[in-house]
Amino acid sequence: MQLFLTQILNGLQLSMLVFLLAVGLTLIFGLMNILNLAHGAFFTLGAYCGVAIAAATGSYWSALVMGPVLPFVVGFALQLLVLQPLAERGRSTHLDLALLTFGLLFATAGAVEWLYGSAFHAIPTPALLSGHVSLLGLSYPAYRLFIIGIGLAVAVGLNFIFDRTLIGATLRAGVDDRAMVTALGVNINVLFAVVFGLGAALAGLAGVVAAPLMSVYSQMGIAIVVETFVVVVVGGLGNLKGSFYASLIVGMTDAMSQAYLPEVEMFAVYALLIGVMIVRPQGLFGRVGRVA
C-alpha cells in the first residue's frame, strides 16, 4: 500500500515534469503546426541557464525565474527570423522543419558542450524544499511535491490565458483563419513568435525544475524529445487539456510499470501510443478533422 501511494506521487511528479515540456510542444506543434524537434534544446538551454544563474547568485529562485528567459528569446527569434520567413517561401513542410529543428537540437548540444565541457552539472536543491513532508503516513521529498505544484499552477495559468483572455482568443482565431486575423489589424507573426517563445520558455522552466533532481549535461534534451511527442500525440494535437491528461496517463503508466511490471517499462508508453493510434488516431482528447 505504501509502495502504491508513493508510486502515485512519483507518477504525479513525473507527469507534471512531462507536462511542462508537452504543453509547450502542444502550443508549437499541435496548435501552430510547426514540427519542432528542437524542443529538447530549449530544455537543455533552460537547465544550463539555471545552472549558470544558480552558480552566480547562489539562489535557486533567481535561477527558476530567469532560467527560462534565454529559451524564450531564442524561441521568439527562431520563429520570427527563421521559421516564419521559411514558411513565407513555402519551405515549411514537416520534412523541412524536421531537418532544420533536428539539426538545431544537435547543434545546441554541441554548443553547450563546447562552452561547458562534457561534465555533469546540477543545481542544489533549495534549502526551503530540501526536507521531507509527511503525507498519509509516508515521508516524501518536499522538492518533488513542489514540482507537482508548479505543474498544476502552469496548467491552471495557461488554461486561463487560453480560454479567458484576448491573447488566447486572438491566438485561437489566428490558428483557424490567419488571413482574417491579419485583416483585423493583428500582427500575427509577432503573436506566433511570442507563443513559440512561450512554449520554449516552458521547456526551459522544465529544465530548471528538473536540474536539482537529474544531472544536467549536454545531451539531456535529446532523449526527452521522443517521449514529449508521445504525450502530445496521445493527448490530441493542439489540445491543452488533452496534453495535461495525456501527461498524467503517460507519467502514471511509466511509474506504475516501473514498480509492478519492470519488464515492460520501456515498452509500456509506446504500447499506449500504438493503442491510441489504432483506436483514436486524433488522440484521446483531440477533435476530429485535424490532421498534422
Added chain:
Amino acid sequence: MAYMSRLSAALAVVVVASASSICAEEIAPLKIGLMLPYKGVYAVPSEGIDRGFQVAIAEYGGKVAGRRIEIIRADDELTPNVGVQQFNRLVQLEKVDLVAGVVSSSVGIAVSGLADKAQMPLVLANTFADEITAKFCSPYVARTSFSANGFLYNSGKYWASHGIRTAVIMGPDYSAGHSFLGAFKRGFEDGGGKVVQEIWTPFQKTKDWAAALTQASNSGAQIIYSFYAGAEAVQVVKQHADFGLRDKLPLVGDHWVYDKLNWGALGELMVGPKFVTTYLPTVKTEANEKLVARYRQMFKQDPEVNAELGYDNGKAIMLTLEKLGGRMPADKSQFMTTMRGLVFDAPRGKIRFNASNSALLEKVYVVQFAKDAAGEPVPQYVDEFAGADDLPGCTKSF
C-alpha cells in the same frame, strides 16, 4: 690503398646512416584507434580515460623505437551498432594498426567479434563484463582493466564479513550491470549474506529512480548495493539522498557510483559513504607517483580511477610495442601473445594477464572521501583486500 679503403668505409657509413635516417622518416606512424563514448551519459569517465591514455603515450615522447604514434579517435556513442561502424571505419578507412579504448561491455562484445574475424588487435580499456574474455574470448582481444568478478566477488565477501546480512542490488539493465552485481551477489551470498531483491533500471533511459528507491526502501534490507556510472550515478546518489535514505538504507557501491569526476555535481553528498575502488591516487609507489606528476603537469589536476584505467591501457600497448621494436608483426596474434607475457607495475598495483588475455587485479581498496584544506575531495584509505580470479569459460586455445 689503405687510405682508399678507409675513405670508402667512411663513405659507406655516411650512406648507410643517411639511408637509415631516410628510412626512419619513411616509416609511417603507428596508428592506434581509440574508441570511447565521448558524448552522452559516460562522457565524463571517457574524458578521464582519454587523458590517462595520452599520459602513457607522452611518457614515451609519443614514439616507440623511433616510430611516431598517432591516435585516431572514434566515438562509439555507447551503442553496439555505432561501435561496429566506427570499428570498421578505423580498420578499413583509417588503416589503424590496432584498436584501443571501449567502455561499454555491450559495445565491447560487438566489436570483439569483428576483431576476431578481421584478426585485428583490440586492447579493451574498460568493458568489465566477464564473458568478454570468457565466452566471447579471442586471441586478438585483450583487456587491460579487470573483470567484474575480479573486482566485485571479493567485495561481496568483504561486506558480508563486515556486519551486512541483507542487501538489495540495483543497477542498469545491461551486460556490465549484470556482470558486476552478479559478481557481488555471488561473493555476498558465499560470505553468508542474502540478496533480498534485485532492481534493474533501463540503461540510458532512466531519469527518475523514485520507483526503484521506493521498492528498495520497502525491502527491509540493510544496504543498497549498486553499480552506476556517469550521469546515472549522479542521479541515483542525489535522489537516494532526496528520499532521506542515506542513514536508513545506505547506498554502497564502487568508484563509479562515487566518482571523483562527479564532485562538481554532487559535492558534499560524496563525503562519507564507504566504497570500493581499484585505484588510490595517494599510494606511494614509483609507478603511481610518475603518473600523478605527469598528469598534473598535462591537465592541472590529479588523476582518478578512469584516468588510471586509460593509462594502463596505453601503457600496456606501449610496453608491448617496445618489445616488438615498434612494429606490428605480420601475424597480429603475436602482438597479443607478447602483451599476455607482460608483467608490470601500474599505478593501481602489479598487472599480469591470465591465459585469455584478461588483466588481473592485484588489490581492491575500501575508501571514503574526505575534503582536504582546499575543499577538494581526497579518497581516504579504509581497508584493502585481494582481487578475485576471472570466471572460467574461454573454450578457445591460444
